[in-house]
Amino acid sequence: FRYADAMAVPTNLGRASLESASKRTVSVIPYGVDPKFKRLSLEERTALREERDCLGKTRFITVAQNTWRKNLPALIQAVKLICHRDPDRKMQFYIHTNIDGVDSQEASLYDLRAIVQKMGVEDWFVFPEEDTSLFNAPNDDYLINEYNASDYFVTPSTCEGYGLPLLEAMACGLPVIA
Numbered sequence: 001f002r003y004a005d006a007m008a009v010p011t012n013l014g015r016a017s018l019e020s021a022s023k024r025t026v027s028v029i030p031y032g033v034d035p036k037f038k039r040l041s042l043e044e045r046t047a048l049r050e051e052r053d054c055l056g057k058t059r060f061i062t063v064a065q066n067t068w069r070k071n072l073p074a075l076i077q078a079v080k081l082i083c084h085r086d087p088d089r090k091m092q093f094y095i096h097t098n099i100d101g102v103d104s105q106e107a108s109l110y111d112l113r114a115i116v117q118k119m120g121v122e123d124w125f126v127f128p129e130e131d132t133s134l135f136n137a138p139n140d141d142y143l144i145n146e147y148n149a150s151d152y153f154v155t156p157s158t159c160e161g162y163g164l165p166l167l168e169a170m171a172c173g174l175p176v177i178a
Contacts, residue, residue, distance in 0.1 A: 039173035048149035061150035063165035147172035
């Protein structure tokens with residue numbers, strides 16, 4: 001600890017623990033969501049939904065890296081189990097993830113398009129455009145629009161750290177299914 005220029009933690013408990021162990025001052029920078037993550041007006045949300053061809057549908061959004069702990073194939077399997085209840089295809093699941101593993105440092109564990117096709121649920125899923133990557137991600141405004149075009153946030157994660165996408169979704173007015 002004595003070689004660190006500064007130490008910051010997200011909680012007062014973390015600060016107290018590190019200060020007692022290091023005998024140095026530790027700054028608290030609380031977790032939070034950028035204030036730009038907010039619920040847009042009904043008119044703006046309607047326009048976003050129209051752009052995404054989901055007017056009259058229930059749109060679910062998942063924001064997660066394509067890794068084992070995010071468990072994205074489980075979401076696809078869950079949709080397979082319930083899709084018979086939606087013969088008119090009124091549900092739409094948008095998975096915002098690194099779909100193709102563009103960068104060699106980036107995990108892109110599952111071929112989600114192939115899993116969706118094998119499960120026969122292509123009509124219920126939408127993915128980002130090609131080359132969307134953890135290292136080449138769209139800006140926050142893009143994600144804010146995706147949240148605001150959606151009705152629910154759903155995550156099939158087996159474990160989470162802080163869970164920033166859950167807070168972003170709630171800041172944009174979405175109920176969370178986790």
